[in-house]
Every structure is written in C-alpha cells, then in structure tokens.
Amino acid sequence: MRIYEELFIVRPDATDEEVDPLLEQLKNVITQAGGTLEKTDKWGVRKLAYRVMKYDEGQYVLLQFAAKPETVKEIERRLRVADLVLKFLTVRIDEKLKRIEKRRKAREKRAARKPPAPPSAPAVASPLLPAEPAAPVPGAPGSSTTPAAPAPETPAATE
Secondary structure, X not given: OEEEEEEEEEOOOOOHHHHHHHHHHHHHHHHHOOOEEEEEEEEEEEEEEEEEOOEEEEEEEEEEEEEOHHHHHHHHHHHHXXXXXXXXXXXXXXXXXXXXXXXXXXXXXXXXXOOOOOOOOOOOOOOOOOOOOOOOOOOOOOOOXXXXXXXXXXXXXXX
C-alpha cells in the first residue's frame, strides 16, 4: 500500500449534487480495492492559472488515500472520462512522508547527543559598558520623549 494525494478540478458551475456522486464513486473504487480514504477536502471555487476548456475558475477537490498502484490507474481512468472534471493530478506522498520522518528522527538524535546548556551566570558589569543605560536626551532624534515645558510662574509667589 502506498499513500497518494489526488487533486482534481471540477467545473465551477457544478453543484454539490453533481460532485458528491463522483466522490462517492471514487471512494467505492478505493475501498473495494482494499485501500483506505484518509481525507477529503473541498477547497471551493478558485481562479485557474490559465484557461482550461473555456473556464477561468474551477472547484478544487483533494483526496488523500492509501491504495495499490492499480487502484490509482482506475481512479485516473474514471476522472479522465468524467465530464465534470477539467484536470487532475496524482502525487505519491509516502516517500515524502518517509523522508520527513527520517529527518525528524535524525534531528531528535542530534538533540539527544548535544550537551545541556550550562546554567547562566549572573550578569557582571563590564568595565567597557556603563552600568545603567543612559537617559534619553530630550529632543534628540529617535528619542520618544518630548522636551518638557518650563513650569509657569504664579504672581502670588512674588510678594
């Protein structure tokens, strides 16, 4: 058994009542051949990269399933003769999943070999750096503070 993704594009004016029997037919082909349908996603209507059979848009449908190569040939044959389907693409993804799993295991193995990080020491003041950050200069470019206005004098205090 191998894992495949089947992406096909259906006419944009096709209703769910027309698309659902096609999906059911493909599901039956997969299950009768001993495969399993893992995921069915309807992506909805999207714009096509180029015009196909006088259509600028199409409904995208993605199937992910595990089956034998003979089953894939039958699915592709049925998609080829279906009037609803504009285009289809079958991709075998089990090799890709194996590579991803192998990379993940290698990464975990390297992480297990790596020595733990030493505990961080308390910060020591460097003789080259000031101990406290300098206060922003009022009115300097890039400073977020604005210069403070002088406090107004009150006439009652001059007696």
